[in-house]
Amino acid sequence: MVTDDLFDLVSYRIHPEAHIRLNVDVCQGCTHRACTFSCPARCYTWSEERSRVEFAYEACLECGTCLFICDREAVDWHYPPGGYGVRFRLT
Amino acid sequence: MPPAAPNSAVSGTTTPDSAIRGSGSGAPTPGSFDAVVVGAGPAGTSAALALARGGARVILLERGEYPGAKNMFGGMTAYCPAPEQLVPGFWERAPWERAVTKRILSVVGAASSTSLVFQAESGSDRPSVGVGSTSDRSLTGFTLFRPQFDRWYAEQAVAQGVTLLSGCRVEGLVVRGGAVRGVRVAGVDDIVEAPLVIVCDGALSLLAQDAGLHKGFKPEQMALGVRALYALTEEEVNDRFGLSGREGATHEFLGCTEGVRGGGFIYTQTDTLSVGVVVHLDSLKARELPAYELLERFVASSPVAHVLRGARLIEYSAHLLPEAGIKMVPRLSTAGVLVAGDAAGFCYTNGLTQEGMNLAMTSGMIAGRVGAEALAVGDVSAPRLSRYAKELKESFVLRDLATWSRAIGFMHHDRLFTAYPQVVSALMEDIYRSEGHPKEKILKLGRRAAKNGLPVRQLIADMFEAGRAFLW
Numbered sequence: 001m002v003t004d005d006l007f008d009l010v011s012y013r014i015h016p017e018a019h020i021r022l023n024v025d026v027c028q029g030c031t032h033r034a035c036t037f038s039c040p041a042r043c044y045t046w047s048e049e050r051s052r053v054e055f056a057y058e059a060c061l062e063c064g065t066c067l068f069i070c071d072r073e074a075v076d077w078h079y080p081p082g083g084y085g086v087r088f089r090l091t
Numbered sequence: 092m093p094p095a096a097p098n099s100a101v102s103g104t105t106t107p108d109s110a111i112r113g114s115g116s117g118a119p120t121p122g123s124f125d126a127v128v129v130g131a132g133p134a135g136t137s138a139a140l141a142l143a144r145g146g147a148r149v150i151l152l153e154r155g156e157y158p159g160a161k162n163m164f165g166g167m168t169a170y171c172p173a174p175e176q177l178v179p180g181f182w183e184r185a186p187w188e189r190a191v192t193k194r195i196l197s198v199v200g201a202a203s204s205t206s207l208v209f210q211a212e213s214g215s216d217r218p219s220v221g222v223g224s225t226s227d228r229s230l231t232g233f234t235l236f237r238p239q240f241d242r243w244y245a246e247q248a249v250a251q252g253v254t255l256l257s258g259c260r261v262e263g264l265v266v267r268g269g270a271v272r273g274v275r276v277a278g279v280d281d282i283v284e285a286p287l288v289i290v291c292d293g294a295l296s297l298l299a300q301d302a303g304l305h306k307g308f309k310p311e312q313m314a315l316g317v318r319a320l321y322a323l324t325e326e327e328v329n330d331r332f333g334l335s336g337r338e339g340a341t342h343e344f345l346g347c348t349e350g351v352r353g354g355g356f357i358y359t360q361t362d363t364l365s366v367g368v369v370v371h372l373d374s375l376k377a378r379e380l381p382a383y384e385l386l387e388r389f390v391a392s393s394p395v396a397h398v399l400r401g402a403r404l405i406e407y408s409a410h411l412l413p414e415a416g417i418k419m420v421p422r423l424s425t426a427g428v429l430v431a432g433d434a435a436g437f438c439y440t441n442g443l444t445q446e447g448m449n450l451a452m453t454s455g456m457i458a459g460r461v462g463a464e465a466l467a468v469g470d471v472s473a474p475r476l477s478r479y480a481k482e483l484k485e486s487f488v489l490r491d492l493a494t495w496s497r498a499i500g501f502m503h504h505d506r507l508f509t510a511y512p513q514v515v516s517a518l519m520e521d522i523y524r525s526e527g528h529p530k531e532k533i534l535k536l537g538r539r540a541a542k543n544g545l546p547v548r549q550l551i552a553d554m555f556e557a558g559r560a561f562l563w
C-alpha cells in the first residue's frame with residue numbers, strides 16, 4: 001500500500017461551497033502547524049512559496065480532527081450541507 | 092418566527108435539498124412532532140424507536156444521504172440486548188457480517204510479537220453461532236458495516252412510525268425560555284419545532300455544546316481512527332484466521348504505533364478486512380506523525396502483511412472516537428433535550444475491550460423511553476428529564492464507564508505503547524531462546540529485559556496501578 005492510493009478511493013459529493021473555513025490571518029504565528037500532519041485527509045498543507053498553511057475542503061473526511069488540533073481557533077468548522085461530503089459505500 | 096417543518100413522511104431514499112425546501116408541498120403543520128432526534132446512528136435510531144413505541148410522533152434527522160452514509164465503522168460491536176426490546180428478533184435479522192468467536196491481542200516489539208488468543212470452541216455446525224443467543228458465551232459480538240446496518244435499523248424505525256428525513260443537516264438548537272424547543276435545519280429560517288429533542292450527533296457533540304451541556308471535548312479525550320478496507324474472498328478470510336461459516340475474528344495490536352499512544356486492529360468481515368490504527372489526538376500532535384503513515388507502516392508490518400497478501404485495497408476512511416470514559420461524560424439533559432451515544436462520550440477502550448455501539452443503542456433506548464414518559468405527562472422540564480441520567484447510572488452504560496475509569500486512564504501512559512511492548516518482546520525472546528547457556532528464571536530475565544527502558548520503581552508502580560485498574 002502506498003499512502004497516495006488511499007486518498008483515491010474515497011467517494012464524495014462535493015458542495016460548491018467550503019464547509020470549513022480557515023482563518024489564515026489567525027493561522028500566521030502558529031508554530032506547530034499540527035493540522036498539516038494530523039488531518040487524515042491531507043486537507044492542510046504548508047506552502048513554502050506563500051509561507052502559510054493552505055486548506056482545501058474537497059477531500060475532507062468530516063472527522064473533526066482539525067477542530068481539536070488547532071489551538072488558535074482558526075478553524076470555522078461545520079459539517080457539509082445535508083447529503084453532501086464524504087460518503088462511505090455499501091460494500 | 093414562522094416555523095416551517097420539512098416534508099411529510101419520508102424514507103431513507105430522500106434526496107438532500109428537495110427534502111428540506113418543502114414549502115408548498117404539503118408540509119406538516121407546526122407541532123406535528125412530539126420529538127426530534129438528531130442523527131440516525133445506533134443511538135439516534137434506538138431513541139427514535141423507543142419514543143415511537145412510547146406513543147410519541149417522532150422525526151429522525153440524518154445529515155447523510157441515507158443513515159450510515161457518514162459512518163466508516165468497520166469494527167465489532169459487543170452483543171447488546173437493547174435493540175431486541177425495540178425490534179423483535181433484532182440480531183437474527185440485522186445485517187451483520189460475522190459473529191466473533193476469536194479474539195487476538197498482540198504486543199508488538201522490535202523483532203517479535205507476543206499474542207494472547209481467545210478461541211471459542213469452533214464448528215460451523217453449532218447452531219447458535221450467528222443467532223445472537225445470550226446463552227452462548229462464545230459469542231462476544233458481531234462485525235458489521237455501518238452503512239448497511241444503520242440503514243436497515245432506520246428502516247425498522249420507519250416501519251414503526253418514525254418519520255426519517257435524510258440529507259438534513261441540523262445547524263443548531265432552538266432555545267426559548269431556557270428550554271430547547273426544536274432544531275434549526277439547513278437554510279436560513281427552517282425550523283423543526285418539538286417539545287423534546289434528543290441529540291445523537293456523534294463524537295464531535297456540537298449540539299450538546301449548543302445546549303450548554305458541556306464546553307467541548309478536549310484533544311486528550313479524543314482518538315483518531317483511520318481504516319483501510321481490503322477485499323479478499325470469504326474462503327481466504329476463513330483460511331487466514333482459522334474460521335468457518337460466519338465465525339469472525341478480531342485482532343488488536345499494541346506497540347505498533349511508533350510511540351504514539353494507540354493501537355492497531357484487523358477486523359474480519361464476510362469477504363473483507365478492516366485494517367487500521369487508532370491514536371490519541373494529543374499524542375499524535377506531540378509526535379508529529381500522520382495517522383495514514385502509521386497505517387501504511389502497520390499494513391506493511393509482518394503480522395499484518397501476512398494476512399493481507401493478495402488483498403485489494405478498496406476504501407479509506409477516518410473518524411474520531413471519544414476515549415476518556417466517565418471523565419468526559421457531559422451533563423446528560425436539560426429542559427427539552429437529552430444527549431446519547433458518542434455525543435455523550437459513551438465509548439471507551441480499556442485495552443482489552445472496545446465498546447461504543449452497545450452503549451449508544453442502550454443509552455439511546457433509555458433516552459427515548461424517559462423522553463416518551465415525559466411527553467406523556469406533559470413535563471419535559473430539566474428535573475423530569477434528569478431521570479435519564481439516573482437510569483443510566485443504574486445501567487451498564489455508566490456503571491462500566493465507572494468500573495473501567497482507572498483502566499481508561501491507564502491507557503494514557505506513553506510507556507504502555509513504547510517501553511512495555513519492547514520489554515515483553517525481549518522477555519519472550521529470552522524465554523524461547525536456547526543457545527547452550529544455562530537458563531535463568533523469569534524474574535531475572537524480566538529485570539534484564541526492562542533494564543534499559545524501565546526503572547524497577549516505575550515497574551512496581553505500574554504493576555500496582557494496573558492491578559487497581561483491572562484486577563480489584
